Every structure is written in C-alpha cells, then in structure tokens.
Amino acid sequence: MRRLALLGSTGSIGRQAVAVAARLPERVHVVGLAARRSLESLCEQARRLAPGALALEEAGDPARARAELERAAPGARVWVGPGSAARLAAEADADTVLNAVVGAAGLEASLATLERGARLALANKETLVVGGALVRQALERGGGELVPVDSEHSAALQCLAGRDPAEVERLTLTASGGALRNHPDWRRATPAEVLAHPVWNMGPRITVDSALLFNKGLELIEAHWLFRLPWDRLAAVLHPQALVHAMVTFRDGSSLLQAAAADMALPIQLALSWPERWCAPLPGLAPETLQGLEFSPILPGRHPAYDLALAAGLAGGTAPCALNAADEVAVQAFLEGAVTLGQIPEILGRVLEAHAPQPVESLEQLSRVDAWAREAARGQVAHA
DSSP: EEEEEOOOOOSSSHHHHHHHHHTTTTEEEEEEEEEEEEHHHHHHHHHHOOEEEEEESSSSSHHHHHHHHHHHHOEEEESSSSTHHHHHHHHOOOOOOEEEETTTTTTHHHHHHHHHOOEEEETTTTHHHHHHHHHHHHHHHHHEEEOOOOOHHHHHHHTTTTTGGGGEEEEEEEEGGGGGTTTTTTTOOOOHHHHHSSSSSOHHHHHHHHHHHHHHHHHHHHHHHHTOOOOGGGEEEETOOOOEEEEEEEESSSSEEOOOOOOOOHHHHHHHHHOOSSSSSSOOOOOOGEEEEEEEETTTTTHHHHHHHHHHHHOOHHHHHHHHHHHHHHHHHHTTTTOOTTTTHHHHHHHHOOOOOOOOOOOHHHHHHHHHHHHHHHHHHHHH
C-alpha cells in the first residue's frame, strides 16, 4: 500500500492523481494534501479523502484558512504559509510524495522528500531544471528514489529500465508541436490560439511553453539530470500524433520506444507502481494505431525559445534558473496582453545574456538568481 502525499493537489496533475488513487483504494492511501492557494478546493478534497496532513502555501487570512482545514479533516496536522508544502513533504507519514507544485517553489519540497529517503514522484519541472545538482546531492545523502511523472520522462524510464548510461547512444524525446504547429505566423498568435493545445490538457504556462517548444528544451535539461546522460546523447523530434513519447537507441544499434495514448493517468500511476505495473488505467494501443506515424527534426532557429533552453542547459550552473524565472514572467505578461508571443524569446534571450552563470550551491543562491531574473524580465516587459 502506497502512503501518498500529494503536493499541488488542486492543479491539473494533482486532480488526476487524486482520481488515480480513488480508482486504486487497495493500493494507494492519500495521507497528505498540499495546495498553493485554492482553499475551497483543498477543503473539498480533505473532506473526501480524510488525510492526516494538510498544507496551504498562500492564504489571505491564515487563521481562517487553518480553521477551515481543521474542520475539513479533523485531527489532521495543518500548515499554512510559505514553506508549508515542504514541511508536509518532510514530516507527513508518506512513503511517496507526488510533487505537482507549479514553479520553482517545488524544489524545496522535492529536496525535503529525498533527504528523508522517500520516493519522489516528480511532476514539478523546475526541481531538476533549476536544482538538478542539489537533487543529485539529496539523493546521495538521503537514499531516496526519484521517479518521473512527465509522460516523456516516464517513457524514457521504461525504455532504459535501469540500464547503465554508458550503454545509451541516444535518448530522444518527442514533441507534439503544440497548438501552433500549423500556424502561419506563430509570433503573432493570440493567447486563445496558444492555449488550444491539440493533444494535452495542461495549465496555461506549460501550454504556452509547449507552443514555443521551450518546454521541450526544459525536458532535455531534466533528462540530463534524471538519466545522467551527457548533452551529446540527448535529442528531441517533432511527432504530431503524440503516441510515441520517447525512444532510446543503444550502442549496439538497437532501439526501444514507448507508445501509449496521450493521457497522464498512465505516467501518474506508473510513478506510484514502478517497477510494478498495475491494472491498466486506459486501453492499450492497437497495432494499426501506429500506422503513418510522423517524426521530423526541430530545426535550429525555427523555435528560438527551444534554442535558448538548450543554451542554458549547456551553460549549466545557475543559467537554467535564470531562464526559467524569466520565462514565468514573460509568459504571464503574454497571457495578460502586455507582450506578444514573439517577444517572449526576445525577453528570455536578453535576460540569459545578462546573466553570469555560477555553479549551483544552495537554495538561497537559487532564490537570489530567481529574484534577479524576474526583476530583469519585468524590466524587459516594461520596455517591450
């Protein structure tokens, strides 16, 4: 029986994880829930699941929020305020923590999970993009376990199955191309056009990043840390059908690929069950489904935000932290109508150029870099 603490439980991945747990009550028991600011939704989940621990990161009235959470789950431990999700990850009676927190705030909770030797089912992209070096150190110190939830990384995990990285010639992740793959002028696309993703139902920031392929660049940074592969053995291709999620080519010339319907229920469940496979959360693919699959290269210069993510990954150190923070600001500005889509990579490029990367040393250092990059990006937005 998995004792699961779910961080970001009211978001897209969090709600799907709750559904997975509800379908498998004999295998998964939810013992903790954490949300950023959605008090009403968190209380509803608490009344339904009766966890032993609850956390809310942001509350206009902390005392009122605490009282409502205590009423929703009598006897539960309750934390309210910044750092609450990390406290829950560190102290809840959970052998598995699924981190679906959005943004760089998820890193602290990920480190707390790994430091105490628990399984981290990771759906928070920034944990590895921003703090990959710290995550590796926490794994070594605490003896925890890191299992990815992202569909492409879950696919890669299944293909690699613990093989020695030296046996891998190349790991290739796929990208659907997002909502703008056939757009005549992506730089002028509207928020409504960008958010209409043809395959995945995701939050607004990741949907914008997907349209720019920035998200795919970040996924390659994650893969570098997850699977300990050098950059010359990592690649991505466009695959509009979104059925094949990753492919691994080994040094003997053999290739393995993972294919499944585009549904997050499978990677969420697999992050809980791995290396076991539980009953199917969705139907398997019929062989004829794989007819006519298309793959094409991501051409240099065609997706400048993707190129910038790769450049930050290659630069290493604090460069991905700065780029990620700038992206959060620029994407929000686009969604609010302050900048065009085409201006996002321009803003990212200027912030990255102004940043002098340093080796990653601590959460405090990354917090300073994050704050600097956000302020620099706001300045770029103001002058856009």
